[in-house]
Amino acid sequence: MMKKACPDCDLLVTITPLKHNERALCPRCDAVLARGGRSMDSIFALILSGLLLWVSSLALPILTLDVNGVQQPLSLWQTAFAMLDQEAWLLAILVAMTSFVAPFFHLAMMLWLFLPLRFERKPPFVGWAFRLLYANQGWMMLEVFFLSLLVTAVKLADSAQLLPGWSLLAFVALMLVMSAIQLLFDPDVYWRAVEQCR
């Protein structure tokens, strides 16, 4: 049994322990208050695979531009840097932030928060790392960027062809892993684990 305030309507709710795949909803406004069966181990595995996928999504070309048979492979970071060349630095920062800087920062912060817990230690600066994680969260738009790639491919269809590169696979996998991490991460469960380390 634990008491929680609904984040959306402030109703005080007492939640009984949840089984796997069970959710606790606010009786007044339907906000999700807690989910059952959140395992710390699966999050840790996802963070590690996320980091590997992040490297892979940058290492190889994400797409190949084909203009009348002349092919130009492009990696994810090249697309952001190309905007710098065009002096569209505002766009360059926006694209770089949302497509690879913010996801890396998220994974790095998660690793910082979860790695010491494996050794039953409290992570250093845990409160700060936790708040940085939240501040960064709004900048992650991998799935929006992916949809934009598809729209761009169709838009260019008249004059050029966009062919998928190997890193696109890694990018899509990273996108799925990141949403799994966000879905599995329960701040309350995490902090109860931290408190046990003291």
Next chain:
Amino acid sequence: MSLTALSHHLVPCPYCTQLNRIETDALVACGRCGSALQRRGAPKLLSVWALLLAAVILYVPANLLPVMTMVSLGRDSSNTLMGGVIHFVQTGAWLLALVVFVASILVPLSKIVVLAGLLLSVQFRWCARLRDKTRLYRLIEFMGKWSMVDVFVIALLVALVQFGEFATIKAGAGSLSFAAVVLLTLWATSIFDTRWLWDVCADKQGGEHV
């Protein structure tokens, strides 16, 4: 009798959800994660109105000015947001026309309208259908970032066309205004707190708003 955390002098930490007992209006550190907490005061309606107004003003140039100009084989063509949708319809790319229409016209517009409605609801204490209003907020919060699709598409086109050398594309002033509209509405949405909707109705008779 009220059943909210506020009425019990409890403040949930926005980061770690821990309930903290706070009896004064002073800033207090969360007992579990150390985040700065304060008892929820009167709704900060003015800040949200200001951001929303800025978004409404910028919505005009975002739609009227070209989002990009393409110079290809001597022809140069400018595209507005709606022009892009119409182009897709004319070339028969219906699904894409729908995606772009929803992401860059429907979503920003409905966000502005819904947020204005929610603000009015708090301001004038409209206490009907609070549950539905809260749901509506969750909807605009979820779909907000999808409006960035068009900004990214322009960014990608600008970047890619440079390598292709078959044309030049320049980002127009419209795209910058549009990006500003999206970011401003995201900001306004993040400041708005759905608990305001419930707070201003707390002193009315219970039951009617459940």
